[in-house]
Amino acid sequence: MTAHVLADTSVLVGRSMRHITRSMDTIITVTITPIAMMLMFVYVLGGAIQAGAGRYVDYLLPGILLITIASGIAYTAVRLFNDMTSGIFERFHSMPIARSSVLWAHVLTSLVSNGLSVAIVVLVALVMGFRSPAGLLAWLAVAGILALVTLALTWLAVLAALAAKTAEGATAFSYPLIFLPFISSAFVPTDTMPGPVRAFAENQPVTSIVNTIRALLAGEPVSGDIWIALAWCVGILAVAYVLSMVAYRRRIAS
Amino acid sequence: MTTIADPPPAIHVKDLEKSYKDLQVLRGVDFDVAPGAIFALLGSNGAGKTTIVRILSTLLRADAGTATVNGFDLSTRPTDVRESISLTGQFAAVDEILTGRENLVLVARLRHLPNPGAVADDLLARFNLTDAAARRVSGYSGGMRRRLDIAMSLIGSPRVVFLDEPTTGLDPQARNDMWQIVRDLADDGTTVLLTTQYLEEAEKLADRIAILHEGRIIANGTLAEIKQLVPPVEVTYVEKQASLEDVFLAIVGTNTTKEQS
Numbered sequence: 001m002t003a004h005v006l007a008d009t010s011v012l013v014g015r016s017m018r019h020i021t022r023s024m025d026t027i028i029t030v031t032i033t034p035i036a037m038m039l040m041f042v043y044v045l046g047g048a049i050q051a052g053a054g055r056y057v058d059y060l061l062p063g064i065l066l067i068t069i070a071s072g073i074a075y076t077a078v079r080l081f082n083d084m085t086s087g088i089f090e091r092f093h094s095m096p097i098a099r100s101s102v103l104w105a106h107v108l109t110s111l112v113s114n115g116l117s118v119a120i121v122v123l124v125a126l127v128m129g130f131r132s133p134a135g136l137l138a139w140l141a142v143a144g145i146l147a148l149v150t151l152a153l154t155w156l157a158v159l160a161a162l163a164a165k166t167a168e169g170a171t172a173f174s175y176p177l178i179f180l181p182f183i184s185s186a187f188v189p190t191d192t193m194p195g196p197v198r199a200f201a202e203n204q205p206v207t208s209i210v211n212t213i214r215a216l217l218a219g220e221p222v223s224g225d226i227w228i229a230l231a232w233c234v235g236i237l238a239v240a241y242v243l244s245m246v247a248y249r250r251r252i253a254s
Numbered sequence: 255m256t257t258i259a260d261p262p263p264a265i266h267v268k269d270l271e272k273s274y275k276d277l278q279v280l281r282g283v284d285f286d287v288a289p290g291a292i293f294a295l296l297g298s299n300g301a302g303k304t305t306i307v308r309i310l311s312t313l314l315r316a317d318a319g320t321a322t323v324n325g326f327d328l329s330t331r332p333t334d335v336r337e338s339i340s341l342t343g344q345f346a347a348v349d350e351i352l353t354g355r356e357n358l359v360l361v362a363r364l365r366h367l368p369n370p371g372a373v374a375d376d377l378l379a380r381f382n383l384t385d386a387a388a389r390r391v392s393g394y395s396g397g398m399r400r401r402l403d404i405a406m407s408l409i410g411s412p413r414v415v416f417l418d419e420p421t422t423g424l425d426p427q428a429r430n431d432m433w434q435i436v437r438d439l440a441d442d443g444t445t446v447l448l449t450t451q452y453l454e455e456a457e458k459l460a461d462r463i464a465i466l467h468e469g470r471i472i473a474n475g476t477l478a479e480i481k482q483l484v485p486p487v488e489v490t491y492v493e494k495q496a497s498l499e500d501v502f503l504a505i506v507g508t509n510t511t512k513e514q515s
Contacts, residue, residue, distance in 0.1 A: 004366065011363045019351050022390075087347035091406070094311040096336040097364050252313070 005098040012092075012105030013112075016079060020113045026075050030117045033178075034068040035124050041187060042128060049188055054218070057130045061122070062213035063186020066206060068121050069114050069150050070177035073157040076110040080161035081170040084251075093252060103158060103248060110154040111147060118146060133219035142216050145226075148233045149209060153177065155240035162247040186210045205232035262325060264289040264414050264445035265310065270319035272305055279305045281469035282319070287447055287462070289413075292440045294460035295449040301466045303449035304344065307418045310447070311341040324413050339414045340407035344422060346399040347406070348391050354378065354402050355387040358409065365410040377405040381435075397428030404435055415439060417448040421455060426503055433459055456480075 020026065038060065041049075046056040083089050083106075092102050122130075134142070156173065164170035181187070183197065184206035190198050201207055208228040215222045265287040272280040279302045287293040297303050308314040310323055312332045321328045324338035349357050355374050362370035378384045381401040386394065391402065400420070407415065417436070421429040436459055439446055450456055456463045457477055464474040473480055 007366070008364060011360065015349065015352070015360055018356070022351050086350075087343050087345045088349055090313055090343055091341065091347040091361075092364070093313055094336060094339065094341040095361070095364055096333055 005101055008097040009101035009104050012101055013108045016105055016109040017112060019079060027117055030072045030075065031068060031120045033071055034064045034121050037067065038064045038125065051189055055129055057125055057128050060187060061125050061130055062210045063181040064121060065118055065146060066181050066209065067178055068117050069153060070174055072114040072117050073110060073153045074171040074174035076106060076154055077157040077161040077170040078167055080106045080158060081164055081167050107154050111150055114150045132217045134217050138216045138219065142213050145209065145213060145229065152233045152237035152240065155237055155244050159240050159244040159247060162244060162251055180204065181206050184210060208232060261289050263287055264324060265447060266322045268320045270309065270321060271317045272309065273317055279469055283471055285464050285471055285474055287445055289445050290440060290443045291461045292436060292446045292459050294456035294463045295447065295466055296456045296463055297466035298451055302469050303466055304418055307416050307449060311339055311416050312336055338412060339416060340412040341416045342403055342407045342418065342420060344419045346403040348399055348402050350392040351390060353388050353390055354383050357391060357402060357406055361406045361409045367410060373409060381405045397424060400424060400428060400432065414445045417446065419449055
């Protein structure tokens with residue numbers, strides 16, 4: 001049976017990718033909010049924000065990309081939740097296919113669709129004047145970190161979908177994630193914030209991730225932030241994955 | 255009762271028990287189904303019919319008892335069981351966003367069949383869905399959905415087919431179509447276990463009928479044997495329904511295979 005895991009997973013990824021290409025409005029919904037925020041911060045608020053010497057769009061883009069991913073994974077949760085409640089999950093489970101491929105197909109689809117959304121937002125940023133001196137290696141590192149963030153948050157979405165009773169409940173977890181970049185170094189430097197807020201901002205995952213991506217895109221050497229960022233991502237990924245597996249087993253074995 | 259000594263039973267269930275927390279749903283269920291037979295599990299809502307089907311199709315684990323499907327033990331060889339069966343649940347398990355043909359190709363590929371496209375086209379023709387093949391399922395009528403659902407279940411020619419309340423919510427024409435599909439399956443040698451809460455359905459279709467009540471099989475036999483247990487009042491009621499149905503079918507036309515979306 002395990003010989004079929006890859007084949008089954010790719011068939012199921014093909015299926016859920018069709019869901020995405022047939023409702024491109026979800027991609028638009030996912031990208032429109034971050035793009036609107038980017039426009040507002042750059043052209044309305046940006047003039048008054050002191051965030052260093054460079055272009056503000058360069059400063060702001062990493063945080064906007066994280067917001068894009070945070071709103072994208074809400075749809076991953078919805079797709080998984082709909083599958084579980086529609087009976088198609090039971091059909092798959094009563095068929096001789098690797099059960100793990102059913103979940104992994106959603107996870108891989110989430111990676112692809114979020115990659116697509118992130119690419120669209122980067123294109124819009126380029127139109128708005130975003131420029132980066134980063135070389136290929138730095139861009140690959142940025143892509144790798146964003147993929148890791150997506151993977152970690154996707155398993156969080158899987159957990160939410162498995163635990164949820166309603167589709168609204170399955171997406172509710174993403175709201176705080178979308179809000180988290182605002183209390184970080186994503187939009188303004190943290191040293192302007194009052195003590196307790198600053199302490200929170202500097203010690204939550206978004207700041208280290210944003211700082212790392214910002215340094216990579218600026219062609220600057222990355223600080224120790226990259227290790228903190230990676231530790232956060234791997235930690236969230238591990239916890240969310242284990243809890244998801246527990247929830248999944250409970251759900252299919254009851 | 256009938257002896258089924260020669261061929262081993264397609265489904266064998268012994269002392270099956272299942273509880274959800276404090277609620278005991280199955281309290282020791284026994285029955286056998288001979289290969290190629292149509293076996294109807296009759297019971298009211300909440301009697302435990304769906305629980306039995308979910309256990310036999312490996313979606314649920316029994317608390318106690320043994321069961322084999324197509325000769326494979328459920329607890330030790332679930333993968334072989336899944337190779338042998340198909341499940342059609344109470345609600346159509348179809349992908350709304352895909353087209354009818356894509357749904358069939360999807361299942362054919364997951365069953366690792368050599369020519370998924372040809373399998374799909376063949377089933378589309380057989381289930382009268384060729385015209386709707388390229389349309390998304392979200393635009394299908396209830397009857398079309400149900401036919402697609404069954405068609406998906408038959409991919410790979412499973413030896414044992416579970417149908418959980420296959421006609422609940424269908425109009426009379428779609429229901430008659432479904433009955434014909436079940437008869438065709440049995441004619442081809444497939445074993446069919448169906449659950450129903452309609453006496454008439456069991457009467458028209460099944461070779462054997464078992465009545466499930468409060469977690470136990472309280473009667474198991476042929477139609478003639480079972481009929482003696484049913485109070486006559488209930489029989490009259492059923493016949494009245496049937497006559498209204500006759501009128502309905504006469505007015506709307508009895509061409510049961512034609513389907514409009």
